[in-house]
């Protein structure tokens with residue numbers, strides 16, 4: 395069966411390869427420093443699931459794991475199976491938007507170097523941990539020749555996710571301050587849903603491919619949300635995914651759909667993360683739901699990795715709206731503040747805005 399039927403919008407599939415240690419780190423669990431990992435379990439599993447569904451995807455890899463993989467050799471199987479490898483930062487800190495420019499360069503460069511060493515791939519796509527993003531980061535991505543960023547999640551539900559997270563995590567006051575933007579603000583629901591172009595002036599342009607939320611309601615429908623709902627009301631969960639993807643198709647929007655490792659792992663595979671939404675389901679139940687979802691996406695869309703989605707979008711650049719980065723945070727110097735748009739600038743887009751992070755998990 396071909397994936398290239400011309401009548402279907404092009405859509406993309408990605409997985410953020412967040413590791414056990416990175417969840418523990420964001421949660422403030424001190425034993426993250428020993429870097430506990432489930433990658434030897436989840437990488438073969440995700441490749442099996444993608445292979446069974448006959449899909450290829452982008453895997454956003456954390457540089458710390460790529461660096462360690464020089465000894466372990468788990469990650470090379472990802473490009474060998476035809477999937478794209480992209481950059482998910484080195485340290486996986488959802489407060490990346492607070493970094494000084496020098497630290498941003500280090501985060502990107504160390505990850506690129508480790509990915510080349512372990513997978514042979516020099517990445518051209520980036521997604522911020524917890525969807526964190528800043529103007530200096532976009533500029534550095536453009537200067538380094540990246541083709542796309544995929545760090546935005548246009549939804550209004552971030553504060554709800556943050557409240558859930560803070561309630562379940564043992565964070566100090568300082569931890570909470572650092573994570574005060576975690577999962578974003580309600581304003582993120584005003585961000586563009588369709589891909590668009592960042593105009594970065596002398597630094598060039600960069601394509602933004604948002605993680606798609608449902609048209610109109612702007613509620614996420616990526617698999618972490620579907621599985622959380624599935625653990626409570628399976629028919630409702632499936633109905634939501636079916637309706638959201640159907641609405642994308644009707645509105646001509648090719649969604650960019652996101653997966654996380656926990657979408658394929660049971661509680662036994664990820665000790666210490668039992669509190670996460672969806673962790674009451676067994677691994678086999680999750681694999682069945684994800685496989686069904688991938689098959690549905692293939693029926694409705696031409697499903698490709700994010701880099702290929704970007705390439706196809708850039709083949710018709712006039713169809714992309716253009717936005718300046720004026721509403722984005724400006725790093726440590728301006729943390730917590732927003733720079734007003736320059737005089738004469740076009741009105742702020744329905745706006746790529748504040749630092750923010752995803753719903754469950756990041």
Ligand SMILES: [Zn+2]
Nearest residue numbers: 410412523756
């Ligand atoms: Zn992540």
